[in-house]
Amino acid sequence: MERILIIEDEDKIARLLEMELGYEGYTVDCALTGREGLRKAASGQWDVILLDIMLPELSGLEVLRRLRQTDEFTPIILLTARGSTPDKVSGLNLGANDYMTKPFEIEEVLARIRACIRTRKSNQQAAAGSHPLLLLDDLTINTRSREVVRGGVPVELTPKEFALLLYLVENRNQVLSREQIINEVWGYDFVGDTNVVDVYIRYIRKKVDYPFPKQLIHTFRGVGYCIKESEA
Incomplete structure (x- = not known):
């Protein structure tokens, strides 16, 4: 209960x-x-x-x-x-x-x-049943301790930002629609505007992308978002 x-x-x-x-x-x-x-x-x-x-x-x-x-x-x-x-x-x-x-x-x-x-x-089940470390380029996510590091620099994320970043990395190289992200990160019962996804993507980019020379999160206009290894 x-x-x-x-x-x-x-x-x-x-x-x-x-x-x-x-x-x-x-x-x-x-x-x-x-x-x-x-x-x-x-x-x-x-x-x-x-x-x-x-x-x-x-x-x-x-x-x-x-x-x-x-x-x-x-x-x-x-x-x-x-x-x-x-x-x-x-x-x-x-x-x-x-x-x-x-x-x-x-x-x-x-x-x-x-x-x-x-x-x-x-999130608890995923962390318990999988390898704790997820790697993408110079980004490391520890699913058990919920620590995020990029280029050796610790990145502080709120719980919702962490959940969103984790979902993107778990589905790397896939273009995810706002509806998919809402359903998986906020839940099927979410009542609100899908623009909340855009807001949180901006939050994550300010912490995970903008301080670093290469971009990991990409926007596909009219479709959604994708995270993938940075191009040389």
Whole structure:
């Protein structure tokens, strides 16, 4: 039975989420402040954390930052106010896996949770059943430690960026459509625009391609993306 932590200071929203998630069979706990949420998050094993950005005592972004210092793997979905694009970007850069904009439909929350759990299990199974090192040109990915190195330089990626890069490398030399990437990295239940793929490709390129002389990730306009060894 999957365990979900809700860190949300709006009591009505917290109670609604707790009731709906409990009805779906999840084990649920709640925290109403940032400090309480950080303490509960650090003291238990959670399959997904729902984290509001606007929290008393400690902001959601600060909770996220502190959690990611010791836990890179637990999926975290941010709950944000409409129009808070800078907070969303900051949250994704700090390591959030996804975000939901209030007000939201409970069906979409459930779909995002299922997608996060499925992706995490798939990554764990792949890492356990395969050789831990993936090599492409001067890029090395350790699927167990989730370390990425290019040209001897460590590359820091958020969980979603890592999942996307891993999928590209596992399917090297293949042109992957945005729909394929969405289905495999975000999950079939993803509700949103496929432009999210373009956004994350830009994030990865800034870390994996642009600091280096040769490009690995290639755009095929109107089709999708492909990663392949750099040409001499």
